[in-house]
Amino acid sequence: MSIKKIISFGFLVFLPISVMAEYLHWGAIAIFATCCLAIIPLASWLSTATEEIAVVLGPTLGGLMNATFGNITELIIGLVALNAGLVEVVKASITGSILGNLLLVLGLAMFLGGLRFKEQEFQPMLARTNASVMNLAVISLLIPTAVNFTSARIPESEMQQLSIAISLVLILVYGATLLFSMKTHSYLYDVGVTEIEGEGGNPEKVNLWLWIAVLLVCTVLVAIESEFLVSSLEEATASLGLTALFTGVIVLPIVGNAAEHTTAVTVALKNKMDLSVSVSVGSSMQIALFVAPALVLGGYFMGQPMDLNFNPFELVAVAVSVLIVNSISSDGRSNWLEGLLLLATYVILGIAFYVHPIT
Template sequence: MLNKEKLFLVLLVFIPVSIAANFWEWGETTVFITAALGIVPLAAYMGTATEEIAVVTGPNIGGLLNATFGNATELILAFIALKAGLVGVVKATITGSIVSNLLLVMGFSMLLGGLRFKEQQFQPTVARLNASTMNLAVIALLLPTAVEYTSSGIEEMTLQNLSVAVAVILIMVYILTLLFSMKTHSYLCDVGDIESGEGGEDKHKVNLSFWVFILLLVTLAVAIESELLVGSLEVATSDLGLSALFTGVILLPIIGNAAEHATAVTVAMKDKMDLSVSVAVGSSMQIALFVAPVLVIAGWIIGQPMDLNFHPFELVAVTVAVLIANSISSDGESNWLEGSLLLATYAVLALAFFFHPVTEGII
């Protein structure tokens, strides 16, 4: 734990470095790499601040705060990319966030947890419910694309209106999942209030004003670093020999989710697989049911239209991730081999995105 904290402190150095690199024009690639490294600790401190505030506000409001700020880094990054007109990158990031949480995060958690404890258990009822919710998310992403591909000459505005309507439904479903997990069936979804996996015994005093200030400060810093990252993305990825598709699906989600990834793996290695699965699958659900719909509606409001018409290859990746994750998690048990299968699937998808000949229709 201490090593992780030290690493995040070291990575904070890249925030002023990225700002200096942009100001003194050290090159787009330098700005991109330093801004990406600077976002990693900011995401971690955003999560820490949210958890500390949740200790004071109680489990219900705390749960809502965790749900709202759980993917705030990705939402800010995606919104700035959307404002810049990089709609394809935004869609790729949504795809990548869902895929990386279900395959990379859960894979590492099951692998490392399984190597230490052989067999680990988690709540199968919740796992099956999450599987059904993720199936709905796949359907919601699939149908607008199916409408576009099965209609001749459909107008862009029609597709946009359909996407906004679907987005509203997904947000309503997201609110229902919060009501279910925090109110009516909280006994099923109780996996511990503190993401460190230490349980509910930690009743330390919390300086609420300080952590609210930290949360606001970190949110501002994430916005600044995201601006630098997005502004240098196209030139930097070209210089590094990476496609915008690979960057959006693989690199950006890892950057935004790094702290969450570390938390899920850490608690899995403490035999808290319930909490680890909750972090991984919950984050994917939040991206699909909240972040993506909010971006669709935000794009509609700011005049930068974004629809839910994803490229078929991105949909294949999401569908594959959801299918294998649902299959492995449905029995409520995990071991190191199942973690290896998830990681192998992620590696195959990452290679496919790396070698994909990007066309105008995908990015």
């Protein structure tokens, strides 16, 4: 049985345990911990359901399906936290999801894949395209932060308007990336599509309605678990001696990205580095171009304003991550040492976020 299946089935035991912890008042730490563990298999099932439905829908609609639901767990957790007024935690989780996918997921994939295969290859043109998109992500976070830093006192309403405008541009760019990958330059992604279909199954054997039901049920359950998690988050993290910044950047993204972690590493061990890079970097791109703008717009309509003015240290961390990933992936080759460099960067940043004081 694969690691992903073990996680998908084994960790489901924490679903009823987390409900018991909530309604029997076991305490904030117990609720927070069991909810985190319960969300991990739900995220995995959401990922599996999306992949199976995508196989039936075909390359174009399937690609759109993956693009829409690929990070639905992070989006749901973010919206629930935003509704609770935990804006800084939501911002930190956006930063953490980008860091986690670029450094932890891709790093593990390159390191473990490199131990099994001396050198692995992926398309350098895709790496360059991904690098350009991630540079845009850094710019989209840099501009509002720079405007705020260089202004005597910019009103929150104007920062909100600036963030909404940037978010709309990012969503348009995200739409353009989908057009690029699924239509005008789809041939560049043929390897990834073939491998995804191989990992999925035969369209004729996929029970479409079953997987649609799984998708809907898991979405509802993730929303419920997110409510429990968010309600216990502040008290639990305070009891554990963790800051909201560290929790948002390190803990929540690991929970939400569990499915991407296992998929990227598994395919790397099969010497399918094209797909591994596509999963990890593609997820970061989706966070930056779709999830973050969606949360900004969602916060506006929910009456919980959120902007793109991030903590300067978060911005530095994202910029450093994009820089080292672009440097390592530019030649279209990877090995275990390059994976280790990404993991080391993630550990260093994790330690820094742990000791970073609350501002």
